[in-house]
Amino acid sequence: MALHQNKNQYHLARQQMVERQLKPRGIKHPRVLEAMGQVPRHLFVEESLVSRAYGDHPLPIGEQQTISQPYIVAQMTQALDPTGTETILEIGTGSGYQAAVLAELCSRVYTVERIRPLMVKSRKLLEEIGYRNILFKVGDGTSGWLEYAPFDGIIVTAGGPDIPKPLLEQLGPGGRIIMPIGRTRLSQSLVKVVKEKDGRFTRINLGQCRFVDLIGLHGWSEE
Numbered sequence: 001m002a003l004h005q006n007k008n009q010y011h012l013a014r015q016q017m018v019e020r021q022l023k024p025r026g027i028k029h030p031r032v033l034e035a036m037g038q039v040p041r042h043l044f045v046e047e048s049l050v051s052r053a054y055g056d057h058p059l060p061i062g063e064q065q066t067i068s069q070p071y072i073v074a075q076m077t078q079a080l081d082p083t084g085t086e087t088i089l090e091i092g093t094g095s096g097y098q099a100a101v102l103a104e105l106c107s108r109v110y111t112v113e114r115i116r117p118l119m120v121k122s123r124k125l126l127e128e129i130g131y132r133n134i135l136f137k138v139g140d141g142t143s144g145w146l147e148y149a150p151f152d153g154i155i156v157t158a159g160g161p162d163i164p165k166p167l168l169e170q171l172g173p174g175g176r177i178i179m180p181i182g183r184t185r186l187s188q189s190l191v192k193v194v195k196e197k198d199g200r201f202t203r204i205n206l207g208q209c210r211f212v213d214l215i216g217l218h219g220w221s222e223e
Contacts, residue, residue, distance in 0.1 A: 010042055013054040017041075021056050022074050029078045035104040036074050041067075043125060044097040063115050065212055067095040068157065072190075072209060074101075076155055076178045079192045079206060082106050086152035089170070091141035092214070096122030098157055099134055109134045110148050112141040114215060142216030144170040151175060159188040159211035164218030171195045180211040185220060 018037045027033060042053035044067055049059050058066040068076075076098070080088065082105040090099055093113035099122070102109045113119040116138050123136045137145060141156070142164040150172030156163075156179035163179055171177055175195045182188030190206040213220045 010040060010054075014038070014041070017054045017070050021071050025071055025075075027071070027074045027078055029081070031082065031084075031105055032074055032078045032101075035077070035101050036070065038104060039097065039100045040129070041070065041097060043129070044095040044100070061095045061118070063118055065094050065115065065118060067097050068211070073098055075190070075206065076157075077101055077105065079178045079190075080153040080155060080176055082153070087148070089145055089148075089151040089154045089167075090157065091144075091154065091167070092157035093119055093122050093136065094157060096126050098155065100126060100129070100131060102155070103131045103134050106153075107133065110137070110145050110151070111135070112137045112139055112145055114138070114140055140216040142166065142214060142218035146170060153177070154179075156180070156214060157211065158214035158219070159185070159209075160214035160219040163191070163193060164216070166218060168193070168195070168201065173197050173199075178206075180209050185213055186210075 014037045018033055042050045045053045045059050056069055058069050061067050086106045087108045088102050088106045090111040093099055093111040099109055099111045119138050126134055144166040149170035152172055152175050154167050154177045159180035159182055177193040179191055180188035181191045188209055190209045192204040192206055194202045215222045
């Protein structure tokens with residue numbers, strides 16, 4: 001009975017998150033809203049923070065990393081405009097929550113994380129939940145994952161000074177990159193870059209945000 005009550009409690013928390021945090025801020029993509037209402041976010045946070053899992057804020061996940069607030073996850077995912085057939089590259093697996101949302105919406109997700117303990121923990125959780133369309137790699141995400149390129153979409157969950165050149169090169173025609181970009185580490189603008197059929201790139205600013213640093217050869221140096 002207690003387990004059933006917990007499931008109902010978390011289901012209600014997810015629905016409230018969708019109705020109170022996402023829809024009022026312009027998240028309209030029906031499949032994105034459905035995925036945000038399905039993925040059990042409380043499983044991706046530390047046990048001591050479960051009661052805050054569906055709150056309108058990021059949370060620490062260890063290793064000086066965070067799980068983004070639900071709205072930011074939904075905003076970045078909506079900007080990709082997933083139809084269900086895409087192959088997506090995620091840079092920065094972190095807790096695994098964004099990867100789970102993408103896995104609900106896309107054909108295949110390739111996710112790269114530079115911090116091995118985070119990757120090991122996230123992979124174990126995602127496999128336990130039942131996701132079978134996610135491939136994992138430990139490494140420098142700023143170099144992408146050339147073996148599986150080109151990608152229909154790339155989502156970068158850390159802020160850098162500009163979009164790494166390898167990611168632009170690994171994006172397929174018509175593909176989208178969503179990434180926080182800033183000249184300093186203190187604040188960024190969330191940017192959507194579309195690769196046109198003729199190879200040109202169109203850049204759209206989606207608003208201000210704040211992410212952890214994108215560390216790597218084509219990002220910020222590790223201090």
